[in-house]
Amino acid sequence: MNTQLSLSKIQSLVDGSIADPSSLLGRHPVDYRGTPATAFRMFQPEAHSICLIDSASGLRRPMRRLHPEGVFEAILDESPESHYKVEMMDKKGKTTETADPYATPSLLTDFDRYLIGQGRHHKIYERLGAQLRTVNGVDGVNFAVWAPNARAVQVVGDFNGWDGRQHGARQLPNIGIWEIFVPAARIGQRYKFRIHSEQGHWMDKCDPMAFASELPPLTANIISDINSYSWSDSDWMDKRTEFDPLHAPMNVYEVHLGSWQKGPGRTNGWLDYRDLAKRLADYCHRMNFTHVELMPISEHPYSGSWGYQSVGYYAPTSRHGSPEDFMFFVDHLHQNGIGVLVDWVPAHFPKDDHGLRRFDGSPLYEHADPRQGEHPDWGTMIFNFGRNEVRNFLIANAVFWLDKYHIDGLRVDAVASMLYLDYSREEGQWVPNRYGGRENLESIDFLREFNNAVHENYPGVVTAAEESTAWPGVSKPTSDGGLGFTYKWNMGWMNDTLRYMREEPIHRQYHQNELTFSLIYAFTENFMLPLSHDEVVHGKGSLISQMPGDMWQKFANLRLLYSYMWTHPGKKLLFMGGELAQWNEWNEDDGPQWLLLDFATHRGVQQLVSDLNLLVNENPALHHFDFGPEGFEWVDCQNAQDSVLVYLRKGTDNDPPLLVCSNFTPVVREDYPIGVPQAGFWKEVFNSDGEAYGGSNVGNYPGCQSRGIGHHDRPDSIAVTLPPLGTTIFRLDQ
Structure with a gap:
């Protein structure tokens, strides 16, 4: 030869x-x-x-x-x-x-390689993964993956009969990326990366930056075009740049798409994104929610994880359709005035063999030391936030959802586990930082870089931290030493309030401080008040089942809880089913008990939530100063014997204040004197005991005229009837 x-x-x-x-x-x-x-x-x-x-x-x-x-x-x-x-x-x-x-030149430019090396290529998803590409008139797909410790990398898929020998990738110098252009590859075909590890064995791995995957339990990735969808939400996107998340109303409906509503004859009853979009937009519009928050929609192998153990960070789950279908979902909600937030999980990832763990045979995305690289509680891996490429992968992923899918906000899961090296660990099970402390310095830097990347490039987009400790400055700007989140979930308020509400009313007089304590720290962060899925799972029971008393009192207590929550400073979040007063604890197989709406009591709670949302949306006093003391004023917080709370919510000088009066006992209190800041007619604009909500209709309709008698250190007062286990809200009729 x-x-x-x-x-x-x-x-x-x-x-x-x-x-x-x-x-x-x-x-x-x-x-x-x-x-x-x-x-x-x-x-x-x-x-x-x-x-x-x-x-x-x-x-x-x-x-x-x-x-x-x-x-x-x-x-x-x-x-x-x-x-x-x-x-x-x-x-x-x-x-x-x-x-x-x-014979095909690399898709990556010298500048791409520089940014990747620095860990600051925030649009790396346009270079790695499976990119549609035309080279000298020939259509194909450019495959690229980061696997610096691999001996060899092949691309296998439908286009080569899953025989990777003919598509062995070349390694680009110095950055650990392998790349090859495959002319035969086409949209819709399946693929994986076949990696030869340093240990000498071959592994089939999913593309970390794949845009789509097969329906679980199948795991192959799917070549997709995510740039051809024609968006129709330009009005929303233009207005979003002017959105002020600190002063605008935000009432969030938390949703698990796999169980919110089911469809007969479908795989596991899962509805597709397009059907869900129409149903959810109509429902949120009717319920006056401003936003939906989706439990994680990135691809995950195990449905029972609810999406919190993701493998495909760049792929919306195929359980409900294609990437284009999810774009339609977001687009449709935007066109109907509903914002879309998603749960994002950079804290950990699962150990599935086809995923990120030991991706090239070495601990690549995770820490090598299990004291740093594994979660003892969740059986998952922890990202190595000190590695440039790992930070780049995650921050680019956050940008990806905002860029390609027009997402309006990211709620970051399990932030507390990211901040502390000794999170859920005993002595000797964790590694101190370079100063000998327990703070995860690399993770802190990552969170700040993430928030800067989001807020600097996508004005109007919000970030929220699920953070349960007293870490200072979670929602303060990074320029002031904070972590840079827009909001922090107020887990303290949630725990104290639910603990108080579980008490029998006769005992509540001894627990008044559990309600009032939240106002001591309410303005130290930009708080969101969550009644999330975490409060109705793992044996806790549904919200209404946690309420004390007979059947009437349970419903009244739940209406009282929601009324207190919606009038307390902070943005609001409620998990699906809570608005129905469903009896069952949530599970991903069944979802909300929609049939309960056949009963007037459950329809009443649903109507109450809708009306509370509308009340917040239409009254600046209930949303403009959620994060500052100028928006709140105690009138009476010391009447523990009667278990009564009275406070003012205030907007700007041009906005009429709202007077909120809550009675946490089933005793009707008549001619109850309440001081008011101004004389006049105080119109009753809300009563949780109203007949329309299933209550006893005890109240003050249409309102109360001030009496010219000072009370509560205020120049005037009104005498009101406080309904049993109820909240009444008054507004000065100007």
Whole structure:
């Protein structure tokens, strides 16, 4: 054979053991019989014959078969100055004109490589993964993956019969990225990366930046075009840049898409994104919610994780459709005036073999030391936030959802576990930071960089931290030493309030401080008040089942809880089913008990939530100063014996204040004196005991005229009737 390839090198191509196929395949200068020449080589196991075609001259040269498994070569004295293609005839006689994968220049520019090395390529999802690409008129897919410790990387998929030998990637110098252009690959085809580890074994891994995946339990990725969807939400997106998250109303409906509503005849009853969009937009509009928050929608192998153990960080779960279907979902909600937030989980990832764990055979995304790299409670891996490439992967992922899917906010899960090195660990089970402390300095830097990337590039987008400790400055700007979140979930308020509400009313007089304590720290952070899915799972029971008393009192207590929550400073979040007063604890298989709406008592709670949302939306006093003391004023917080709370919520000088009066006992209190800041008629604008809500209709309709008698250190007062286990709200009629 007139070739300079040794039999061992040819064999390495055939058996797939070669680390860098591009060193042999493609175009290479050679010395042919003492004369400079060019060798063109291809490995195509399915080819019967291959011709080399000079794109400029049209000159055709047949390639010789060097090995029966499909190694071909042509040596030319003259090398085509222009680009070349190949014409391949397969064993069935079908002819295809294509490009040589190893003659294609890298998709990554020098600047891309610099940013990747620095960990600051915030749009790396436009370079790595499976990128649609046209090279010299030939359509295909550019595959690239970060696997710095791999011996070799192949791309396998429907386009090569899952035989990776013909698509071995080349390693780009210094950055640990492997890349190859595959002309035969097309949208809709499945693929994975086949990685040869340092330990000498091959592993099929999912693409960390795949845009779509198969329906679990299948795990292959799917080549997708996420740039062709035609968006229709320009009005929303334009207005979002002017959105002021600190002073605007925000009433959030937390939703698990897999169980919110079911569809007969579908896989596990899962509705598709388009159907869900129409149903959810209509429902939120009717219920006056301003936003939905989706429990994690990134691809996850186990449905029972509710999405909190993600494998496909860049892929909306295929349980409800394609990436384009999810774009329609967001688009449709935007067109109906509903914002879309998603839960984002950078704290940990699962151990599934096809996922990120030991991705190239080494602890790549996670810490090598299990004291830093594994969660003892959750059986998951912890990201190595000190590694540039890992931070880049996660921050680019946050940007990705805002950029490609128009998401309006990210709620970051389990922030407390990210802040402390000793989170849920005993002495000796954790590694101190460089100063000997328990703070995770790399994670703190990551969270600040994440928030800066979001807020600097996407005005109006919000970030919220699920953070349960007293860490200072979670929602303060990074320029002031904070973490930079827009909001912090107020877990203290949630725990204290639910603990108080579980008390029998006769005992509540001894627990008054559990309600009033939240106002001591209410303005130290930008708080969101959550009654989330975490409060109605794992044996806690539904919210109404946690309320004390007989059937009437349970409903009244739940209405009272919601009334107190919606009038307390802070943005609001309620998990689905809470608005129905459902009896069952939530599980992902059943979802909300919609049939309960056949009963007036449950319809009453649903109507109450809708009316409370509307009240907040239409009254600046209930949302404009959620995060400052100028929006709140105690009138009476010391009447523990009667378990009564009275306070004012205030907006700007032009906004009428609202007077909130809550009676946490089932005793009707008549002619109850309450001081008011101004004389006049105080109109009753809300009563949780109203008949429409299932209450006893005790109240003060249409309102109360001030009496000219000072009370509560105020110049005037009104005498009101406080309904049993109820809240009444008055507004000065100006």
